[in-house]
Amino acid sequence: MKHDLSRVPEIIERYPQQPSSLIMVLQDIQKEFSYLPCEALEQTAAKLGVPLSKVFSVSTFYNAFSLNKKGDTVVRVCIGTACHIRGARQIQEQLETALKIQAGETTKDGKFTLEVVGCVGACAMAPVVLTNDRYHPQCKVNTVKKLVAKR
């Protein structure tokens, strides 16, 4: 998959050209491309004066960053304590069956990425599923598939 990386220099220049801008730059790149392209990492390293190895280290440390392209919709199943006891695992299984992928994977058509996450801070709504930034409260095993129905 080819991407238009011409916007990368502009993203890097939004912040002071110093090592401490690294995470902010990576966040913006992640937002723009929904992952961190290798070429973008190389440009970031060179511009901010951070060794490429350190940029890679940071990119692989945080869950917010991904080195693989994510789907258009990122489906996050909360498996925190409250969601877990209210059946988050069954919800996860339903979504895995519906999307024919395992948690952590992206569908072949690039439409969905399925992730499991710790607590999303909405325990009263357990079990919770997020599609991108939208919260879906009190998910049910027999209706959760609707969230990933073809649109």
Place this chain on the structure above:
Amino acid sequence: MVSLTINGKVVRAEEGEYLLAVIRRMGIDVPALCDHAAVEPYGGCRLCMVEITKESWDGWKNYVTACLYPAEQDLIVNTHSEKVIELRTSLLDLFLARNPETPLIQKLAADHGLTKTSFEVVPEPNDCILCGICTRVCDEMGFAAISMVNRGHGREVAPPLNEAPPDCVGCLACAQACPTNYIKFEDIGTTRKIWGREFELLTCEKTGRPTITREFAAFLSKHRDIPEEYFKVNDEAHRDELASTMGRITRWSVQEETK
């Protein structure tokens, strides 16, 4: 200078000097895996944990890594209290689950009465103890070619993007400093292979043996002010030259004296 008590003995230390250095100077054996003379203390392996307290602490005790704790006036340190041994043993139990085949870990564990881990052994064990000495030495050398990647149980030492590291010059500092010889390299003739890269080794003009990589020599002459001439011969030839120079000086001074 400050004075403190270590295992019942009053010792003097420079203010701010780390406890581990003071302990080692007393000849007390405290295990430490991430400690290396070439790099700053790291507090990664946690094995140098010691018990500290003070008269004024009302019996309250704390457990700190000796490598990162500065010597303080009136500090009372116990390097082998029951609790410290217990902590160290638990840590070695974890190390043994990660590095079951590593002789260094096996020996330390055996010293603490462990031959087998009580945890589940990792699926694909290797000899990397994640002490970070290699990556820190590489930073210190000025290359930062390799680093720690991922986190939690996926943490490992790797070159950027898991490809041959562009900033590596094949100096071997990482492999040399690795306490478990996990970092593999190969020198065949004038070719050196490390981290998936291949380097050409310069040849000593006098002995005909390989010296250092072309890239490392170029780096040292550019950034460390060492003349490129210096790398035309190897250490052996340098020593040879030094010996003959010293010989000449001795003979000359003997001549001068007998005049």
